[in-house]
Amino acid sequence: MQINVFFDRENKEKTIEVDENSSVKDLLGKMKINPVTVIVSKDNNILTEDEKINDRDKIKLISVISGG
Amino acid sequence: MNCCKEKPIIELQAGQKLCKKHFTEYFEDKVHKTITKFDLIGKKENLGVAVSGGKDSLTLSFILNKLSKRNPKIKIEAIAIDEGIKNYRDKSLITAKEFCNKHNIKLNIYSFKEEFGMPLDNMLKVLDVKPCTICGIFRRYLLNKKSKELRLTKLATGHNLDDECQSIMMNQFKNNIQASARLGPKVGVKINKNFVQRIKPLYLCMEKEVATYAFVNNLLDEFAECPNVSKSYRAQVRDMMNGFEQKFPGTKYSIVNSFLHVLPGLKQRFKDEAVNYCMNCGEPASRDKCNACKFADKLNKAKDKALVKIKQ
Numbered sequence: 001m002q003i004n005v006f007f008d009r010e011n012k013e014k015t016i017e018v019d020e021n022s023s024v025k026d027l028l029g030k031m032k033i034n035p036v037t038v039i040v041s042k043d044n045n046i047l048t049e050d051e052k053i054n055d056r057d058k059i060k061l062i063s064v065i066s067g068g
Numbered sequence: 069m070n071c072c073k074e075k076p077i078i079e080l081q082a083g084q085k086l087c088k089k090h091f092t093e094y095f096e097d098k099v100h101k102t103i104t105k106f107d108l109i110g111k112k113e114n115l116g117v118a119v120s121g122g123k124d125s126l127t128l129s130f131i132l133n134k135l136s137k138r139n140p141k142i143k144i145e146a147i148a149i150d151e152g153i154k155n156y157r158d159k160s161l162i163t164a165k166e167f168c169n170k171h172n173i174k175l176n177i178y179s180f181k182e183e184f185g186m187p188l189d190n191m192l193k194v195l196d197v198k199p200c201t202i203c204g205i206f207r208r209y210l211l212n213k214k215s216k217e218l219r220l221t222k223l224a225t226g227h228n229l230d231d232e233c234q235s236i237m238m239n240q241f242k243n244n245i246q247a248s249a250r251l252g253p254k255v256g257v258k259i260n261k262n263f264v265q266r267i268k269p270l271y272l273c274m275e276k277e278v279a280t281y282a283f284v285n286n287l288l289d290e291f292a293e294c295p296n297v298s299k300s301y302r303a304q305v306r307d308m309m310n311g312f313e314q315k316f317p318g319t320k321y322s323i324v325n326s327f328l329h330v331l332p333g334l335k336q337r338f339k340d341e342a343v344n345y346c347m348n349c350g351e352p353a354s355r356d357k358c359n360a361c362k363f364a365d366k367l368n369k370a371k372d373k374a375l376v377k378i379k380q
Contacts, residue, residue, distance in 0.1 A: 036314050039280060
């Protein structure tokens with residue numbers, strides 16, 4: 001499956017290849033991103049780690065690490 | 069286990085999954101319990117809220133504003149410090165102003181430029197110093213000084229569980245136990261009329277919980293990080309703690325909860341340490357001059373040198 005991912009911390013959009021039936025957790029694992037550090041959203045709704053993602057989903061990763 | 073039929077947005081450490089409504093209730097309940105358990109807010113207060121425009125301070129302001137509306141004897145107003153960090157602070161202050169305007173919260177803004185003669189970005193060009201060191205010293209100095217001028221009874225800051233965990237570990241690594249004695253939901257070792265008491269109502273809230281609350285309640289559009297943080301020691305400790313939390317969920321809570329058990333003993337141990345007053349500005353100091361005045365002197369000398377170089 002191909003997932004379109006925008007990561008606000010890097011201000012970049014990428015296409016990530018994952019297996020069929022992958023979850024949010026699998027996607028983050030593929031991208032080597034710690035789930036503790038991001039909120040995952042699709043269409044402005046938060047997805048939990050165990051939720052399945054679909055081919056051509058547009059996902060936004062919002063870094064919770066902010067401030068100074 | 070899901071809280072109800074609505075779509076869950078977060079899974080707690082204990083395994084319970086909460087929807088937006090129940091998560092909001094859970095989070096606000098946690099903040100109120102923290103306030104009660106640690107006696108952070110009295111029945112009557114002129115409460116200041118340190119606001120930066122980031123997720124922590126806006127979440128804090130949002131919840132305390134609701135509290136104030138239910139309890140009119142608890143008055144709140146916001147204080148923001150503009151350090152002068154281009155493309156970061158200027159943007160977040162716009163968010164802070166919009167938020168305070170929308171919620172009818174009085175916002176007082178004080179800048180490094182007005183108070184110390186130049187913004188932080190320029191200070192870092194003139195002085196060879198770690199950004200967070202000088203920023204923290206000047207910011208805390210201003211927050212205390214201006215809180216007194218505004219006659220605030222307490223100042224609430226948006227420090228969360230992650231922040232506290234990092235501070236505890238940093239102090240351990242650097243053998244700075246006296247600094248740890250000043251940590252906790254109520255900052256400081258003992259009451260001193262020259263320090264406006266600082267409190268941390270988000271003390272037991274994880275950073276991800278705060279971010280989730282801010283997101284689902286539409287408090288801000290962007291979660292930005294200070295450009296100076298990535299170079300800091302704190303950022304390294306933060307990354308280490310996040311790594312541990314991923315592998316061993318509950319690590320951060322354990323560190324903070326175990327620290328809370330030893331904190332009373334630490335405060336007792338350091339309670340008799342003398343507080344001096346700066347001979348220059350009269351603010352509290354560890355010796356004859358406060359850190360803010362020491363850095364201000366260094367800044368003035370460095371500025372003069374820089375000006376001489378330019379003239380030559």
